[in-house]
Amino acid sequence: MSVKSVLITGAxxxxxxxxxxxxxxxxxxxxxxxxxxxRELREYGVELSTTYSAYxxxxxxxxxxxxxxEETIDGIPSLTTVVNCAAIAKRGAFSFQExxxxxxxxxxxxxxxxxxxxxxxxxxxxxxxGRIINISSVxxxxxxxxxxxxxxxxxxxxxxxxxxxxxxxxNKIAVNAIAFGAVDTDMNRNVLSGDEISELEKKIPFGxxxxxREAADFIYSLANVPTYLTGQxxxxxxxxx
Numbered sequence: 001m002s003v004k005s006v007l008i009t010g011a012x013x014x015x016x017x018x019x020x021x022x023x024x025x026x027x028x029x030x031x032x033x034x035x036x037x038x039r040e041l042r043e044y045g046v047e048l049s050t051t052y053s054a055y056x057x058x059x060x061x062x063x064x065x066x067x068x069x070e071e072t073i074d075g076i077p078s079l080t081t082v083v084n085c086a087a088i089a090k091r092g093a094f095s096f097q098e099x100x101x102x103x104x105x106x107x108x109x110x111x112x113x114x115x116x117x118x119x120x121x122x123x124x125x126x127x128x129x130g131r132i133i134n135i136s137s138v139x140x141x142x143x144x145x146x147x148x149x150x151x152x153x154x155x156x157x158x159x160x161x162x163x164x165x166x167x168x169x170x171n172k173i174a175v176n177a178i179a180f181g182a183v184d185t186d187m188n189r190n191v192l193s194g195d196e197i198s199e200l201e202k203k204i205p206f207g208x209x210x211x212x213r214e215a216a217d218f219i220y221s222l223a224n225v226p227t228y229l230t231g232q233x234x235x236x237x238x239x240x241x
Contacts, residue, residue, distance in 0.1 A: 003055075005029035005079050006223070009063065009116055010086030012037035014185035015135060017044065018216035019083055024054040026220065031076050033059045033086070033116075063112030064104070070119050079123035081223050084113040084134045087153075091191040094148040102149050109153035114160060121168075129172035129227050133219055134161050136177040136233060138241040154179075158233045165231030174227040178218065181237025182209040206238030 006023045010016035012034035020032055030048065034041040038060035045058040057076075061068035063086055073079075087109045090101055117132055124130030139147055140154025158177055165175035182188060182200055188209070192200065201208050218236055222229075235241060 002078075003027065003029055004081065005031065005076075006081040006083060007031040007033065007073070007076065007079055007116070007120060008083045008085060009033045009112070010084075010135075011058075012041040012044070014085070014187055015180070015183060015212055015215045015219070016083070016085030018212035019085060019219050020044070020048060022213075022216040022220045023081075023223075024048040024052040024056070027054075028081070029055040031057050031059070031079070033061070033063075033072065035060060035062050035086075063116070064107045066115055069112070069115045073116070073119040073123065076123060078126065079120055080127055080130055082117060082120045082124070082130075082132045083219060083223070084116055084132075084157075086112060087135065087150075087187075089147065089150050089187055089191055091146050093146065097149060105149045106153055106156075109150065110156040110160070113157060117164065124173050125171055130174070131223050131227065132161075132164070132168075132173065132175040133222055134175070134177040135219075136161070136179045138179050138181045138235060138237050141179050141233065141235065142241055161233060162231050169230055172227050174225075174230040176222060176230060176232045176234065178215075178222065179233050179235045179237070180210070180215060181235070181240045183215050184209040184211055204238045204240045206240075208238070210236065210238060 006028045011020045011032035045056040049056045059072045134157050136157045137154040139151040140158050143151045161177040
């Protein structure tokens with residue numbers, strides 16, 4: 001059996017970083033993409049390679065740059081799995097959000113993921129079957145006050161996932177999205193105060209945020225179920241929404 005390989009965007013921090021470790025533990029070849037924490041990602045790649053004897057390549061660049069995505073993926077020999085974790089958030093009233101910030105959110109969270117899938121598709125089609133897992137949010141399902149554009153970007157991810165799944169099902173490529181609730185990542189702690197996090201956790205039936213490891217374990221599980229499961233937006237939120 002050939003070794004499975006995974007491309008993970010947003011692998012520097014949070015869910016993407018945790019996912020990289022889980023896939024490394026399970027013998028995958030890793031192709032990791034990141035931008036804002038380039039040095040940390042390179043160091044993390046060395047750590048994963050050393051700890052798990054994993055094959056790891058690291059690529060640093062902006063997902064708003066289509067040429068970066070195309071050239072990076074073109075250099076990857078084969079892929080069985082794509083995990084789109086890269087995302088940014090900006091909390092605040094929509095009426096005060098600048099057009100440049102709106103464009104940045106959509107470009108990274110939605111357009112970047114779409115382009116990653118587009119350029120990865122020939123690699124996936126070359127195999128017997130493949131999986132695309134797009135990381136969404138409960139706000140993409142319900143909308144979130146103070147996160148209007150972020151919600152729109154994740155709603156777009158959900159629609160993109162469903163449509164692409166239908167198109168690729170005859171090729172045995174499963175396309176699903178995970179609508180995460182509150183996960184204990186730096187991104188969430190950067191946009192929420194300590195009091196806000198405490199109030200949020202009171203609303204979650206599980207009583208706490210998910211850990212990045214729990215999120216990563218679920219991503220890995222979804223990457224290894226039968227490809228007949230496709231076109232789904234699966235909430236992972238502790239019963240919150």
